[in-house]
Amino acid sequence: MVDAPLALLAELTHRCPLRCPYCSNPMELARAAAELTTAEWARVFEEAAALGCLQVHLSGGEPTARRDIVEITAAARAAGLYTNLITAGVLLDAGLMERLVAAGLDHVQLSVQDADEAGAERIGGLKGAHAAKARAAALVRAAGLPLTLNAVVHRQNLHNLSALVERALEWGAARLEVAHVQYYGWALANRDALLPTRAQLDDATRVVEAARAAHKGRLVIDYVVPDYHATRPKACMGGWGRRFLGVSPAGNILPCHAAESLTGLTFPNARETSLAAAWADSPAFNAFRGTAWMPEPCRGCERREVDWGGCRCQAFALTGDVAATDPACSLSPHHGLLQAAVEHAGGEAFRYRQYGRAR
């Protein structure tokens, strides 16, 4: 019997007014016409709650780009899920905020691309975004909802990390996630422009530690060392098919939001398959569940049930073998690829996220 998942990542749409060069959406973005309907999402939420999910992350793309975001939020809450809106904030206004609160929204996670306007607008590729985010933060706090600020950090904004902490305090966030870019999809295409140096990383770690001490009791800071400077991989998604399930805008049921980058797997679709059947019985969910699929050095490793072999998407993107040990592990024969990438990195030009330029 497989343990039930705890959380659902609902990627409601791939549409987004921002064009971040590290977007976690697939390179082949789903069009609006392919998106699940309001009623289909409501059914997905019911199935997720019945299966054991306690929480839903309403994400995208930009989830508020959906005209039915209020109805979708209400449906998630009606299904009994704790609802977290993961948003860029630029489409949020007072009227929408009020309707989301009335629909039962529990928490908002707001992304920020840099601490200052010029940097944020260059990285996000949208004029006016930074001021709109400041307004969105104020709306969330005025509505009485808790706010988490999510700062994706990399080579071109890490020098502003202290200022990002200040922004979190100024905007009334109780939590700050300092999230290093993860390199697959769009971010891998922009790796040279985004990978931080070791010195940048060490500075960042010092800034985070000092800020944690200075703002204890007021601001919680989440921070983990990024793969390219690590010696052991992360238990991506808490292990394949162990805690999370995602549903893509077009209804594909996924063990991880980036799993469609893996070739050779067929993912069940929520229009035809129940979440329970997908979770328990589909070949895709069972492909990397547990430890039986593992090659050496994972198979005999004492950490095999700690990191579960790391990230499949990263392993595949870097080695071409979906079942390889994540190269983030120093025991991987491909670990040298990471150091080589760090040494090769440099330059500022981005390839921005856009439709219709897959591969």
Place this chain on the structure above:
Amino acid sequence: MTIPRFAPGVRLQEDRARNRWMVMAPERMFLPDETALAVLRLVDGARDEAAIVAALAEEYAAPADIIAADVRALLEDLRVRGAITW
């Protein structure tokens, strides 16, 4: 007198699949023990601490002074964990 309330973004939620109740909070969750759950069910932003003690004393047919000490310790613990505020 203290009137405990759930902190912003925190609430009790039924975990139907596992037949239990969970305390849900922004980006985290925890499983309350039986006593904590009994108290949290009475946290409604209207009842003060004395009213919560009285309700529990009646429900469990136990002396109010003993219940009061337990409730005090528990509320303090839940406040430190960020689940409730007053």
